[in-house]
Amino acid sequence: MKKIAEGIFKEGKRIFTENLTPGKKVYNEKLVRYKGKEYRSWNPYRSKMAAAILNGIKEIPIGKKSRILYLGVANGTTASHFSDIATEGIIYGVEIAFKPMKKFIKLCEERKNMVPIFADANKPELYEAMVEEVDLLYQDIAQKNQVEIFLKNMEKFQPDKGIIMVKARSINIAMEPKKIFERVRKEIGRKYEIKEAIKLSPYARDHIAISVEI
Amino acid sequence: MTYLKTKWFGVFLYDEKKIKDKKLFPKEPDEIAEKIYLMQKGGVLEEEEYFKKHKPVVDDERLSSIGKIGKVKKLYVMGKEFGYDNDLLRKACIKLAMRKIREEQEKRERRITEAVETLDDIIKVTNILLERMRNWYDYFSFEGGDIEDVLAIKVGDKKLDKIEEENIKNLAKLIVSLQKARKDIENYIKKTMEEMAPNVSNIAGAMISARLIARAGGIDKLAMFPAGTIQLLGAERALFRHLKDGTPPPKHGIIFQHEMIKKAPKEKRGKIARLLATKISIAAKADAFTKNFIANELKKEMMEKYEEIIKSKEK
Ligand SMILES: C[S@@+](CC[C@H](N)C(=O)[O-])C[C@H]1O[C@@H](n2cnc3c(N)ncnc32)[C@H](O)[C@@H]1O
Numbered sequence: 001m002k003k004i005a006e007g008i009f010k011e012g013k014r015i016f017t018e019n020l021t022p023g024k025k026v027y028n029e030k031l032v033r034y035k036g037k038e039y040r041s042w043n044p045y046r047s048k049m050a051a052a053i054l055n056g057i058k059e060i061p062i063g064k065k066s067r068i069l070y071l072g073v074a075n076g077t078t079a080s081h082f083s084d085i086a087t088e089g090i091i092y093g094v095e096i097a098f099k100p101m102k103k104f105i106k107l108c109e110e111r112k113n114m115v116p117i118f119a120d121a122n123k124p125e126l127y128e129a130m131v132e133e134v135d136l137l138y139q140d141i142a143q144k145n146q147v148e149i150f151l152k153n154m155e156k157f158q159p160d161k162g163i164i165m166v167k168a169r170s171i172n173i174a175m176e177p178k179k180i181f182e183r184v185r186k187e188i189g190r191k192y193e194i195k196e197a198i199k200l201s202p203y204a205r206d207h208i209a210i211s212v213e214i
Numbered sequence: 215m216t217y218l219k220t221k222w223f224g225v226f227l228y229d230e231k232k233i234k235d236k237k238l239f240p241k242e243p244d245e246i247a248e249k250i251y252l253m254q255k256g257g258v259l260e261e262e263e264y265f266k267k268h269k270p271v272v273d274d275e276r277l278s279s280i281g282k283i284g285k286v287k288k289l290y291v292m293g294k295e296f297g298y299d300n301d302l303l304r305k306a307c308i309k310l311a312m313r314k315i316r317e318e319q320e321k322r323e324r325r326i327t328e329a330v331e332t333l334d335d336i337i338k339v340t341n342i343l344l345e346r347m348r349n350w351y352d353y354f355s356f357e358g359g360d361i362e363d364v365l366a367i368k369v370g371d372k373k374l375d376k377i378e379e380e381n382i383k384n385l386a387k388l389i390v391s392l393q394k395a396r397k398d399i400e401n402y403i404k405k406t407m408e409e410m411a412p413n414v415s416n417i418a419g420a421m422i423s424a425r426l427i428a429r430a431g432g433i434d435k436l437a438m439f440p441a442g443t444i445q446l447l448g449a450e451r452a453l454f455r456h457l458k459d460g461t462p463p464p465k466h467g468i469i470f471q472h473e474m475i476k477k478a479p480k481e482k483r484g485k486i487a488r489l490l491a492t493k494i495s496i497a498a499k500a501d502a503f504t505k506n507f508i509a510n511e512l513k514k515e516m517m518e519k520y521e522e523i524i525k526s527k528e529k
Contacts, residue, residue, distance in 0.1 A: 173458050
């Protein structure tokens, strides 16, 4: 097991994070033991961040003390790995649908660095009071206006960095993904400096990860 | 300039240089959850009310009665500086999220989807079982095949015949109870719609209203949709195919089940769908906002227009 970034490990073609709650699985991922520690396998087909890492994203802006605002947290699959890494930080998970939110709340009861927010990410003023300084905004919301949501939250919370997982098909199914990505890059680039843009295939089709810096 | 900002652990009055005054919340997850809940509902906290006399600048519409709306200087404070740690925030947020989820679950208009989908499943299952029952019954008779015929069937005198007979009859009884369940659930949906959306269900029928409301996510949401959207609700797949592969655009979704459209000649269906959707949209606004019963007039207008469309020579 080789460390490839803070809190992230690799063996063969697989990546892992150290389990914050040993013995417990979050989404039926593999648990492995290595030198007395337990690691959870991070599945790139289930988590777009894992896909971005395996596809060679250069900077992974998450560390031990990271404070992350996560929009579209769903069940907390990806967020649970962030929680493994940011052991002394905090992850605010925003989700609009109550079914995944119920599962996410269960996770927040076990993992002390995660906070559930049942709200619409279109309305950041509704959770502004709960979210203290954050250094990363991470968004994975498959909605037509996903870019607008991202920019609105970047503006409101002013984190140093942002990552958005863009799904072409939910923006416009008739248009070629390449064109959509170009347009999205332009739109985001007007406000923030784009550091990287990484395709997520073969793990997620017609998706890219865009990372920005203020 | 004096600014006012509310954080999860208290309310702060400050200016360019320093915090001038503050009101901290009790260090209890329940109380903090309650405060945030009130704020999210658009309410003003008593702690915020207290600072009204300073006429502070605020940047949240919710506080427009407390101060002037304007640009507010960012306030850099964190709970832990005042002894409010992340664990307290986490517990309060868990409480709050659970409360809001409970509210969501209590909404009948969210649950009506389940009833509608159960009805669809019952219909499907009943049809499958009816077909199976008839196939089985065919071995024993040249005619009939209705439930009563099956319930009166005599297979033979052998021990296995008796057991087989009992099983065929069980199947028939199962279908009878499914049919009863179907009636019951239809009645439930009808009653619910009469209460939740009297205007829409009068115009469109209970089943179509229930499906529209379920798809929209509530009568309030349906009332916000333009008629064009209502017309196509439930035809999303056909719409995607149209956009993606250039197949002809759909003319109607759920509302196609309405007799008025079903019975109309093909070339007039688009126009009638448009008419129906327009009236449903008006009816939904009445159900969601004014609560006036206007369905009789709406229906009259609709029928007049309908006759016009049917009679007219143009397509
Ligand atoms: C693709 S899933 C996210 C999967 C998750 N990020 C993971 O990797 O574990 C997108 C989620 O965004 C949520 N969502 C959609 N619109 C939203 C909104 N306006 N505000 C908050 N969440 C939203 C959906 O309910 C859904 O759970």
